[in-house]
Amino acid sequence: MLDSTLADTTQVFLDEFGKALEDGDIARARDMFADDCYWRDLVIFTWNLKTVEGKDQVEDMLTHQLATTKPQNWALADGEVVTEDGGITTAWITFETELARGFGLMRLRDGRIWTLLTTMVELKGFEEPKGFDRPLGARHGAGKNRETWAEEREREAAELGYATQPYTLIIGGGQGGIALGARLRQLGVPTIIVERNDRPGDSWRKRYKSLCLHDPVWYDHLPYIKFPENWPVFAPKDKIGDWLEMYTKVMELNYWTRTTAKSATYDEAKKEWTVVLDRDGTEVTLRPKQLVMATGMSGKARMPDFPGMETFKGEMHHSSQHPGPDKYKGKKCVVVGSNNSAHDICAALWEHDADVTMVQRSSTHIVRSDTLMEIGLGDLYSERAVNAGVTTEKADLIFASLPYAILHEFQIPAYAAMKEQDREFYDGLEKAGFWLDWGDDESGLFMKYLRRGSGYYIDVGASQLIIDGEVKLKRGQVTEIVEDGLILDSGEKLEADLIVFATGYNSMNGWVADLMGQDMADKVGKVWGLGSDTTKDPGPWEGEQRNMWKPTQQENLWFHGGNLHQSRHYSQFLALQLKARMEGLPTPVYALQEVHHLS
Numbered sequence: 001m002l003d004s005t006l007a008d009t010t011q012v013f014l015d016e017f018g019k020a021l022e023d024g025d026i027a028r029a030r031d032m033f034a035d036d037c038y039w040r041d042l043v044i045f046t047w048n049l050k051t052v053e054g055k056d057q058v059e060d061m062l063t064h065q066l067a068t069t070k071p072q073n074w075a076l077a078d079g080e081v082v083t084e085d086g087g088i089t090t091a092w093i094t095f096e097t098e099l100a101r102g103f104g105l106m107r108l109r110d111g112r113i114w115t116l117l118t119t120m121v122e123l124k125g126f127e128e129p130k131g132f133d134r135p136l137g138a139r140h141g142a143g144k145n146r147e148t149w150a151e152e153r154e155r156e157a158a159e160l161g162y163a164t165q166p167y168t169l170i171i172g173g174g175q176g177g178i179a180l181g182a183r184l185r186q187l188g189v190p191t192i193i194v195e196r197n198d199r200p201g202d203s204w205r206k207r208y209k210s211l212c213l214h215d216p217v218w219y220d221h222l223p224y225i226k227f228p229e230n231w232p233v234f235a236p237k238d239k240i241g242d243w244l245e246m247y248t249k250v251m252e253l254n255y256w257t258r259t260t261a262k263s264a265t266y267d268e269a270k271k272e273w274t275v276v277l278d279r280d281g282t283e284v285t286l287r288p289k290q291l292v293m294a295t296g297m298s299g300k301a302r303m304p305d306f307p308g309m310e311t312f313k314g315e316m317h318h319s320s321q322h323p324g325p326d327k328y329k330g331k332k333c334v335v336v337g338s339n340n341s342a343h344d345i346c347a348a349l350w351e352h353d354a355d356v357t358m359v360q361r362s363s364t365h366i367v368r369s370d371t372l373m374e375i376g377l378g379d380l381y382s383e384r385a386v387n388a389g390v391t392t393e394k395a396d397l398i399f400a401s402l403p404y405a406i407l408h409e410f411q412i413p414a415y416a417a418m419k420e421q422d423r424e425f426y427d428g429l430e431k432a433g434f435w436l437d438w439g440d441d442e443s444g445l446f447m448k449y450l451r452r453g454s455g456y457y458i459d460v461g462a463s464q465l466i467i468d469g470e471v472k473l474k475r476g477q478v479t480e481i482v483e484d485g486l487i488l489d490s491g492e493k494l495e496a497d498l499i500v501f502a503t504g505y506n507s508m509n510g511w512v513a514d515l516m517g518q519d520m521a522d523k524v525g526k527v528w529g530l531g532s533d534t535t536k537d538p539g540p541w542e543g544e545q546r547n548m549w550k551p552t553q554q555e556n557l558w559f560h561g562g563n564l565h566q567s568r569h570y571s572q573f574l575a576l577q578l579k580a581r582m583e584g585l586p587t588p589v590y591a592l593q594e595v596h597h598l599s
Contacts, residue, residue, distance in 0.1 A: 007082045010091045011075065013108065018074035018095070021066060030059045034112040038403035043573045044102045044120035045069050046590035047580075049550040051403050051543040065590050070098040077103065088114065099124060099585055100576075105401040117401035120576050126583060128186045153252060160254055165287050166192040167582050169275055171261050171515075172294035174203040175222070176561035178244055179568055180294060182223050182251045183575035189582055192286065193248075193294075194259040194277060200248040201241030203296075209324035210348035211237040213564075214340065214458040216373055218381040220564035221392050222247060223571060234369075234460070259284075264291060264515045271556065290578050293511055294560045300510040302503050304336075308481040312499065316481075319345060319502035325352035333357070334486060334494050336478060337502030338364045338434075339454055343462035345500055346471045357472040357494055359486075363437035365456040366463060367445050368425060371418045376445070396569045404450065404530050404543055408443035415444030428467040435475055440534040449563075450545070451537035453528055454504050507599045508559055509547075524552045525595030527559050538597055546597075549574045551589050556581075 013032075020028040033039070033055050040051040045065050052061045076082060077092035084090075089108040095118070096102065104118040122128065129135050139146065147155070160166060168184060170177040173195025184191040197203060204211070213220060213235050217227050220235070225247060232239070248255045258280040265274050273291045277284045301318045309316065319341040325348040333349050335342050338360040349356045367376070378384055380395035390398070402410060415438055419426065429436060437455075439448050448455045457463070465471040476488040485495040507528065513521035527547045533539035544550070547559050549570040560574055561567060580587050 006084055006089065007076060007091075010082050010089060010108070013111075014074040014076065014091075014093060014106075017113075018072060021062075021071050024066060026059055026062045026066065029062060030055050032113055033058050033116075034109055034114045037113055037115070038405060039113075039116045039118070040401065040403050042117070042119040042400065043576055044097055044100050044118050045071075047551070047577065047587040048589050048591060048593075049544045049548075049570075049573065050591050051405065053403070053405055053543065061590055065588065068098075068586060068588055071102075072096055096124075099580070103397070105397055107401075115401060115403060117397065119397065119400070120573060123576060123580060123583075123585070126187065126579055130186075157254060160190060161192055161256075161284060161286055164190070166190045166254070167288060168192075168290040168292060168578055169194065169273070169286055169288035170292045170294050170560075171275075171511075172296065172561070173197070173200055173248075173255055173257070174294065174296060174561075175244060175564050176296070176567040176571075177292070177294035178248055178251075178253065178255075179222055179571040180292065180560050180574060181253045181255070182247070183571045184578060185251060185253060186224070187575055187579040189575070189579055190254075192254045192256060192288075194256045194261060194279075196258065196260045198257055199241075199245055200255055200257070201244035204237045204241040204244070207237055207320070208322040208341075208345055208348065209237075209326070210344055210351075212460075213237075213240065214369065214460065215563060215565065216377060216381055218383070218386065218392055218395075219377065221568060222564070223568055224251065226392070261515055266291075266516075266554065266556065268555075273556065290556050290558065290581065292558045292560050292574070292578075293508060295508060295511045296505075296561050300506045300514075302506050304478070304501055304503055306478055306481045306486070311483045312481050313483045314497040314499065316499045317501070319500055320505075322500055325349045325354060328352060328354045328498055331355065331497040332485075332495050333498040333500070334359060334496040335500045335502055336361070336486075337500075337504070338362075338457070339502065339504070340457050342500075342502035343457045343459070345502060347462040347465060350465055350471055354498075356470075357474055357496075358466070359478065359488070359494070360435055360473060360475045361477055362455075363435040365437050365439060365445055365448055366426075366429065366434075366459055367415070367418055367456070368422055368459045368463075371422055372445070372458060375414055375417050375421070392568075396565070400569070405541070407450075408439075408441055408447050411443040411447055412441065415439075415442060418444070425463070425467075429463060432467050432469065433473050433475060434463075434466055447532075451530055451532050451534055454536070508561070509599060512557075520554060520557075522598045523595070524554050524557065524559075526597040526599055531596070540596060542593065542596075544593075547593065551577075551592055553592070553595055 017032050052058050074095045077094050080092040082091045091106050093104045093106050100123050101121045103121050107115040167189050168191040170193045173193045177193045181193045216233050217231050260278045262276045272287050272289050275286045301320045303318050329352050331354050333354045334357045335346050336359045346356050346358050445456045476490050478486050479489050480487040487493050507526050509521040509527050529537040529546050531539050531542035
């Protein structure tokens with residue numbers, strides 16, 4: 001009875017909210033929000049990824065968007081229970097706009113909206129062919145000279161990009177490009193994905209041999225096809241590579257391997273791109289309407305330029321080019337850096353009997369994988385969560401419903417609990433001289449990832465090697481490279497046969513500069529970060545990831561990527577934005593992001 005009463009009361013609230021919006025009574029709708037409210041919209045109201053904070057911003061957004069959005073039919077989602085905990089009522093909701101169907105999550109506090117997530121699920125009249133609407137596949141009956149499925153695919157592959165043009169071109173064929181390509185395929189958007197490697201999945205296969213996912217399987221599914229129930233929790237890189245290759249085939253993606261983009265220019269009059277490609281030695285020119293950079297959220301490898309690098313007689317490379325540990329047995333190896341790649345490479349070199357030293361230049365956040373799984377992810381992405389009815393899709397929306405402005409407040413106690421649980425582990429690291437941090441505000445790994453995309457390691461064993469002294473640790477800055485090693489700012493010399501620079505990556509718009517020129521890179525500005533005014537994430541506050549999955553200052557240029565979770569989740573919203581534009585639907589963008597930083 002309590003649930004029914006709570007549900008009835010919440011539905012009455014939704015009815016009143018919907019009526020205010022239908023009447024165009026923005027003042028009444030505004031008053032249904034708490035003073036410290038947050039409305040995060042993924043496309044359906046704003047044609048943007050936008051969080052409005054506070055009543056004034058809610059009012060401004062509705063003033064600009066309500067007349068064209070025309071929302072209606074607000075209701076509690078079928079099969080979902082309204083809950084109340086600590087004075088917060090939480091409800092899954094459905095609604096429609098003139099063009100789309102929506103789904104969301106609403107939290108009420110003291111009878112007013114505290115947080116509201118609204119997302120676009122599908123465009124009316126352009127739904128994905130699934131369920132009862134799935135394609136028949138077989139063509140029953142007889143017909144002369146009709147094509148088989150294989151012949152249709154062969155013809156499409158031969159014609160698209162030559163006889164016909166793709167509507168969308170995706171540059172980059174890793175998980176981001178593949179996930180988006182799959183979404184666009186289901187929406188009927190002609191798309192080509194170009195990848196410089198020989199095979200789908202090579203971006204994983206070509207990394208150092210010990211690389212594996214540090215995120216658990218429940219966090220990493222791709223759209224439409226989930227990993228099998230017996231898939232390992234942490235998949236090795238080559239297994240992921242094979243999965244991505246399989247996925248491109250069964251999802252029927254138009255995927256061009258051994259293809260490199262050479263230049264791209266935009267014709268403002270024609271509203272189309274001219275992109276010159278080298279496809280396996282042959283120049284091909286494409287003219288897509290939409291161009292998506294899916295080259296990885298990390299951007300271009302950041303290779304330092306230290307004095308004396310040209311004099312080094314050993315081997316020296318960035319971590320992204322590290323071949324693995326096999327040929328370094330008995331060698332003196334120095335890894336400059338102390339984040340995920342640095343730890344993984346150090347551990348693998350130690351396992352192959354190399355003499356390994358890590359150079360830590362700045363503080364690093366470390367969390368043990370088991371503890372992160374238990375405390376940080378267990379309620380959303382785990383077998384326990386699945387058994388409790390929290391599917392990956394539902395977990396994505398729960399996580400998305402927490403506005404970035406207050407997300408750190410939820411993270412701080414979780415990481416405090418991790419610190420307490422693993423106190424002996426952290427004491428051991430500090431005793432070994434490791435320079436630890438927990439983020440600028442003690443909010444841990446996720447906020448570091450969202451703000452700067454670096455500065456952390458999920459421990460899967462390397463930390464114990466540091467604690468035990470098996471991997472030597474030096475703190476300081478590199479001042480010079482000499483013919484047989486490197487010099488630290490302390491004056492200490494580290495002899496080396498191999499130097500690996502695990503020194504991170506620059507902004508994704510570096511790829512834009514290479515392809516379209518520095519002016520275009522500056523026009524769109526820095527990619528990634530929230531504007532939190534924390535280390536490596538300069539303000540002002542932006543409230544969403546800079547330039548990711550949403551319109552940029554350059555018309556018809558988009559950025560897509562991130563980890564497997566983000567590639568899966570946000571590909572839905574980017575695909576819908578592209579489909580709407582292909583179909584000529586009105587897409588009035590609210591609050592197009594300004595450029596505050598160039599790189």
